[in-house]
Amino acid sequence: MRIDVRRIGGFGAMVCAGIMLSGAASAQVKLIEQAGFPAPDLTNIMNLIADKAGFLKGEGLEVEVRFSTGGPQATQITASGGADIGEVTLEPLIEGYDKGIRGKLFFAEYTRLIYHIAVPADSSIQSIADLKGKKIGVTNMGSASLVVARSALRKSNVPIEADMFRPVGFGDGAVAALRSGQVQALSMWTSAYGSMMKAGMALRFLYHPTVAEIGNGGYFASDKTLAEKRDSLIRFGRAHAKATVFLLENPEAALRMHWKYNPASKPAGTDEEAIKRGMIEMNALLSQYSIERHSDKRYGFTDMDGVRTYIGLFTEEGVISRPVQAQDIATNDLLDEINKFDEAKVRELARSWK
Incomplete structure (x- = not known):
C-alpha cells in the first residue's frame, strides 16, 4: 500500500491522499478512483475490503484511490478524465449535467438515501x-x-x-x-x-416521506471511460459487489480490517470495548448497503424510477431549472456481467476471515 499527497492542478484544492490498492504485478490493469471524501475513514470500507480480501487482484486490477474535498470535486476530476472512476453521490451529477458533466453511475453502492x-x-x-x-x-x-x-x-x-x-x-x-x-x-x-x-x-x-428508500451514491465513470474501459469497469464493479457481500456477511471482520490499516481509528479501551463502540458506527452504515429492500437483487442496482423522483426533488427545490433524464446520469447496463460470481464462496471467505 502506498500513500502520497498531491495537489490537483486546476482545482486549487488539496487531495489528501492516494492509496494504491492490491500491490499487484505490472500485468494487472491500473485504474484511478477519485473518492468523494477527504480521508480513509469507515466510508472507505468497500475499497479496503475489495483490496485486502483479494477481490481486486482476482479481477486483474490495481486501483489507486485518491481522496477529495467532496463529491463535486471528485465528479469534476472524473468527468474530465483525471480519474477512471469516481465514488460520489448523485447530486453532483444532477446539478452538473447542465454544466457539461457527462458520465453515469454504473454501480450503486448505497441502496437507500444517506x-x-x-x-x-x-x-x-x-x-x-x-x-x-x-x-x-x-x-x-x-x-x-x-x-x-x-x-x-x-x-x-x-x-x-x-x-x-x-x-x-x-x-x-x-x-x-x-x-x-x-x-x-x-x-x-x-x-x-x-x-x-x-x-x-x-x-x-x-426520514424523507418519498425518497428515503432511493439509493443516491456509488461508482461513476465518464461516458468516454464507459465506452473505452467497459471490461475494466465490470471487473471493478464485480470486486465491489464481492466486497458488499463480505461486509454484510461479517461486519466485525470488516471493522477489524479497517482498524488494522487505520489503527488510529480504533477506540480506546479493551478489545471488547473497542468492538462494542466500533460496531455502533458500523451497524449504522450497514442498512445503506443491504439489497433486501429491492425487488432486483443484483448488487449495484440503481432504481431508475427512484432516480427520476430524486431529480424531481431538485427541480422542485429550485436547485436545477431543467430536469435531467435519469438515463443520462445512471445505468444498469453492466450489472449482469458484474454479478457473475459465486456469492456463496464469498460468504464463506467472510465467515472464516481472521
Whole structure:
C-alpha cells in the first residue's frame, strides 16, 4: 500500500491522499478512483475490503484511490478524465449535467438515501411535522442534506423560516450544538451520524416521506471511460459487489480490517470495548448497503424510477431549472456481467476471515 499527497492542478484544492490498492504485478490493469471524501475513514470500507480480501487482484486490477474535498470535486476530476472512476453521490451529477458533466453511475453502492434528519433519542420531536418552529443544524449551507431536509419539511407542510437552518459543522461541533439546544435537530448523512453514535450520542431518525428508500451514491465513470474501459469497469464493479457481500456477511471482520490499516481509528479501551463502540458506527452504515429492500437483487442496482423522483426533488427545490433524464446520469447496463460470481464462496471467505 502506498500513500502520497498531491495537489490537483486546476482545482486549487488539496487531495489528501492516494492509496494504491492490491500491490499487484505490472500485468494487472491500473485504474484511478477519485473518492468523494477527504480521508480513509469507515466510508472507505468497500475499497479496503475489495483490496485486502483479494477481490481486486482476482479481477486483474490495481486501483489507486485518491481522496477529495467532496463529491463535486471528485465528479469534476472524473468527468474530465483525471480519474477512471469516481465514488460520489448523485447530486453532483444532477446539478452538473447542465454544466457539461457527462458520465453515469454504473454501480450503486448505497441502496437507500444517506441523507436524513436526526434528533436526540429522548427528544419530544416524533415526526417531521414536529419540526415546526425548530432549528436544524447542517454542516454548511450548501449541503445536499439541506436540500433534502427542506423538501421533507415542505412535503410535511412545515413552514420553512429564514433562520431555520444553521451551519454547525459536523462531529463534535454538531453534537455540541444539539446538546446545548442551539439546534433541535440535525440534517446530515449516515456516516456522520455513525461517528456521533460511536462517541456516545444517542440519536433517533426522521426520514424523507418519498425518497428515503432511493439509493443516491456509488461508482461513476465518464461516458468516454464507459465506452473505452467497459471490461475494466465490470471487473471493478464485480470486486465491489464481492466486497458488499463480505461486509454484510461479517461486519466485525470488516471493522477489524479497517482498524488494522487505520489503527488510529480504533477506540480506546479493551478489545471488547473497542468492538462494542466500533460496531455502533458500523451497524449504522450497514442498512445503506443491504439489497433486501429491492425487488432486483443484483448488487449495484440503481432504481431508475427512484432516480427520476430524486431529480424531481431538485427541480422542485429550485436547485436545477431543467430536469435531467435519469438515463443520462445512471445505468444498469453492466450489472449482469458484474454479478457473475459465486456469492456463496464469498460468504464463506467472510465467515472464516481472521
